Amino acid sequence: xxxQQLLTVCYLIGSITFILGLKMLSNPASARKGNLVAxxxxxxxxxxxxxxxxxxxxxxxLHNYLWIFCGLSIGGIIGTLAAKKVQMTAMPxxxxxxxxxxxxxxxxxxxVEFNHLSKELALNPNPDFIYFIQPKVLIIVVxxxxxxxxxxxxxxxxxxxxxxxxxFSFKGQNILNLMMLAFAIGTAAYLVTNPHHSIxxxxxxxxxxxxxxxxxxxxxxxxxxxxxxxxNSFTGxxxxxxxxxxxxxxxxxxxxxxxxxxxxxxxxxxxxxxRSLKNVxxxxxxxxxxxxxxxASIEGHHKEISLSDAAMVMSYAxxxxxxxxxxxAVAQAQHACHExxxxxxxxxxxxxxxxxxxxxxxxxxxxxxxxxxxVSYDNLLEMEQANDEFPTTDVVLIxxxxxxxNPAAKTDPTSPIYGMPILDVELxxxxxxxxxxxxxxxxxxxxxxxxxxxxSMLFGDAKKVLQDLCSEIKNL
Amino acid sequence: xxxVLNFISTxxxxxxxxxxxxxVGIEIIEKVPSVLHTPLMSGANAIHGVVIIGAIIVMxxxxxxxxxxxVLGFVAVVLGTLNVVGGFVVTDRMLEMFKKKKK
Numbered sequence: 245x246x247x248q249q250l251l252t253v254c255y256l257i258g259s260i261t262f263i264l265g266l267k268m269l270s271n272p273a274s275a276r277k278g279n280l281v282a283x284x285x286x287x288x289x290x291x292x293x294x295x296x297x298x299x300x301x302x303x304x305x306l307h308n309y310l311w312i313f314c315g316l317s318i319g320g321i322i323g324t325l326a327a328k329k330v331q332m333t334a335m336p337x338x339x340x341x342x343x344x345x346x347x348x349x350x351x352x353x354x355x356v357e358f359n360h361l362s363k364e365l366a367l368n369p370n371p372d373f374i375y376f377i378q379p380k381v382l383i384i385v386v387x388x389x390x391x392x393x394x395x396x397x398x399x400x401x402x403x404x405x406x407x408x409x410x411x412f413s414f415k416g417q418n419i420l421n422l423m424m425l426a427f428a429i430g431t432a433a434y435l436v437t438n439p440h441h442s443i444x445x446x447x448x449x450x451x452x453x454x455x456x457x458x459x460x461x462x463x464x465x466x467x468x469x470x471x472x473x474x475x476n477s478f479t480g481x482x483x484x485x486x487x488x489x490x491x492x493x494x495x496x497x498x499x500x501x502x503x504x505x506x507x508x509x510x511x512x513x514x515x516x517x518x519r520s521l522k523n524v525x526x527x528x529x530x531x532x533x534x535x536x537x538x539x540a541s542i543e544g545h546h547k548e549i550s551l552s553d554a555a556m557v558m559s560y561a562x563x564x565x566x567x568x569x570x571x572x573a574v575a576q577a578q579h580a581c582h583e584x585x586x587x588x589x590x591x592x593x594x595x596x597x598x599x600x601x602x603x604x605x606x607x608x609x610x611x612x613x614x615x616x617x618x619v620s621y622d623n624l625l626e627m628e629q630a631n632d633e634f635p636t637t638d639v640v641l642i643x644x645x646x647x648x649x650n651p652a653a654k655t656d657p658t659s660p661i662y663g664m665p666i667l668d669v670e671l672x673x674x675x676x677x678x679x680x681x682x683x684x685x686x687x688x689x690x691x692x693x694x695x696x697x698x699x700s701m702l703f704g705d706a707k708k709v710l711q712d713l714c715s716e717i718k719n720l
Numbered sequence: 721x722x723x724v725l726n727f728i729s730t731x732x733x734x735x736x737x738x739x740x741x742x743x744v745g746i747e748i749i750e751k752v753p754s755v756l757h758t759p760l761m762s763g764a765n766a767i768h769g770v771v772i773i774g775a776i777i778v779m780x781x782x783x784x785x786x787x788x789x790x791v792l793g794f795v796a797v798v799l800g801t802l803n804v805v806g807g808f809v810v811t812d813r814m815l816e817m818f819k820k821k822k823k
Contacts, residue, residue: 263748265767266748266767267748269759269760270751270756270760272753272756276816279763279766279808279812279815282808283766283808283812286769286808289773290773293773293776293777294780297777306776306781308779311797312776314794315779315797316801318798318801319797319801319804320801322798323804323805323806323807324806327807327809327813328813330810335814338810339758339761339762339765341806342765342769342807343765343803345806346768346771348796349771349774349775349799350771350774352778352799353771353774353778353796356788356789356793356796359789375723473761476761476765479765480764483774484738486771486773487734489774490777491734492774492777493737494773495771497741498767498770499768499770499771500737500741500742500745501745502745503742503745504741504743504746505745505760505764506764508745508746508749509761512754512757608755608757612814615817626754
C-alpha cells in the first residue's frame with residue numbers, strides 16, 4: 245500500500261517538474277535549469293514506475309527487470325552518444341528523429357495492449373465484456389493512429405532535412421491523403437464497435453503509417469520546422485493516450501502539456517512566416533505551386549564582386565549588418581563569421597546580425613548557431629529592429645540566406661512566399677550576397693534581389709569566403 | 721448516450737486534468753522569445769518521452785512466454801529511452817551555449 249502511495253508522490257513530482265521545467269525553458273536565464281528540472285522529474289517517475297508499480301488487478305509487481313534495464317541502457321547510451329555527437333547544424337533532424345522514436349513507442353504500446361485485450365476477449369466473448377473494454381479499445385486505437393502518423397512523418401521530415409528524401413507530390417495527393425485518413429478512422433470506429441476483428445488493427449497501423457508518409461512528403465523543406473513542431477505535439481497526445489490507458493497521471497499531464505504547448509508553438513511559427521497552418525500543410529510550397537507559382541522568371545544579370553573589393557567595402561563602412569541563413573549553418577561557418585565580426589569591430593566598424601525568425605531550418609536556429617560561436621546576444625537583432633536599422637546600414641552581408649530576403653514576398657502576389665515578412669536589405673546602401681551558386685533557395689523560387697544594381701554576388705562556400713575575407717581585411 | 725455520460729462521470733478526474741493541462745500548456749509557452757523556440761521544442765520533445773513509462777509497464781507485465789509482448793515491449797523501451805535521454809541531452813547542449821555567453 246505504502247509503495248502505491250509513494251508512486252503517486254513520484255508521479256506528482258514528475259508532473260510538477262514538467263510544468264515548471266517547461267515554464268523555465270521559456271525564459272533565457274532559467275532555460276538550462278528548467279531542462280534539468282524536467283529531466284530530474286522524468287528520472288524519478290521512471291524509477292518510481294520500475295520499483296513501485298503494482299498492477300491494479302493482480303496486485304503484482306513488474307517483472308522482466310533484466311529486459312527493462314537492458315532496454316534502458318541501450319536506449320540511454322545510444323541516445324546520449326547521438327545527442328552529444330550531432331553537429332549543431334543537424335539539431336533539427338535530431339529533434340525530429342527523437343520525436344519519431346517517441347511516436348513509435350506509443351504505437352508499440354498500443355499494439356501490445358490490444359493484443360492483451362483480444363486474448364481476454366477470446367476467453368470471455370460476452371457483450372458485457374465488450375461493452376466494458378470499448379473505451380480502452382478506443383484509446384488504444386487513437387494512440388496507435390497518432391503514434392504511427394507521428395513516427396512515419398518524423399522519419400520523412402528527418403530524411404528531408406538531411407537530404408535523403410526528396411520532395412514528392414502528385415495530382416490529387418491531398419484528396420488521397422484525406423481518403424486514407426478517413427479510411428483509417430472509419431476502420432478504427434468499426435474496430436471499436438467490433439473489437440474481436442483484431443486483424444483490423446494492423447490495417448489501421450498500415451494506413452496510419454502511409455498517411456504519415458504522404459502527409460509530410462509534399463511539404464517543402466523550408467516548412468519542416470512547423471511540421472516537426474506539429475508532429476511533436478502529436479506525440480504528446482499519443483503519450484497522453486497511454487496515460488488514459490493506464491490511468492497514469494504523469495503520462496497524462498506530460499502528454500497533454502506537450503500537446504497543447506506544441507500546438508501553440510506550431511501556430512507561433514506559422515505566424516512568424518505570416519501563413520496559416522492550413523496553408524503550410526496543404527501547402528503552396530508543395531510541388532505544383534513551385535512549378536507554376538515561381539512563375540515570373542526573372543530576366544537580368546547579376547554582378548560579381550571580388551574578395552578584395554568586398555573586404556575593402558566592408559572595412560571602410562560605418563555599419564555592417566550580417567544576415568545569416570541556412571548556408572552559414574551548412575558550411576559550419578559560425579566561428580569564421582564571429583572572427584570577421586571581431587576584425588571589423590577592431591577596425592571601428594559597427595557589426596550587427598539581422599536574424600529572421602525562420603532563417604535556417606528552425607526558429608531560433610541561427611541564434612543557437614551563433615551562440616555556439618560566442619557571438620554576443622546584444623548584437624543579434626530581431627527582424628523588426630533590423631528593418632529599422634537597414635536605412636542607416638552601409639553594407640549588408642548575406643550569408644546563405646535566400647527566401648527571407650526575397651522581395652517577391654512583398655511585391656509578387658503569385659509568389660508562393662507572398663505575404664511572408666522579410667528583411668528589407670534593399671534599404672541599405674550596398675548588399676553583398678554570399679551563396680554557393682545562383683540556384684534558388686529552399687522554396688524553389690528565383691530571387692530578384694540578386695539582380696538589383698545594389699547587389700553584388702560573392703560566390704563560394706560560406707566558411708571559406710569568410711576566412712578569406714578575414715585575411716584580406718587584415719592585410720589592408 | 722448512456723455510455724457517454726457514464727464515461728464522463730467515471731473519468732471526470734482525467735477530463736479535468738486534460739482541460740486544465742491544455743490551458744497550462746498554452747499559458748506557459750505564450751511569452752517565449754523566438755530565440756528559445758528551438759530549445760523549447762526540443763525540451764517539449766523530451767518531456768513527451770514520458771511515454772517510456774507506458775513501455776516499462778508493458779514490458780514489466782509481459783508473461784515470459786508472450787514473445788510478441790516481450791519483443792515489442794523491449795523495442796518500445798529502447799525507443800522511449802532514446803526519446804527521453806536524447807531529448808534532454810540535445811536540449812542541454814543547445815542551452816549550454818546560451819549560458820556561456822551570458823556574462
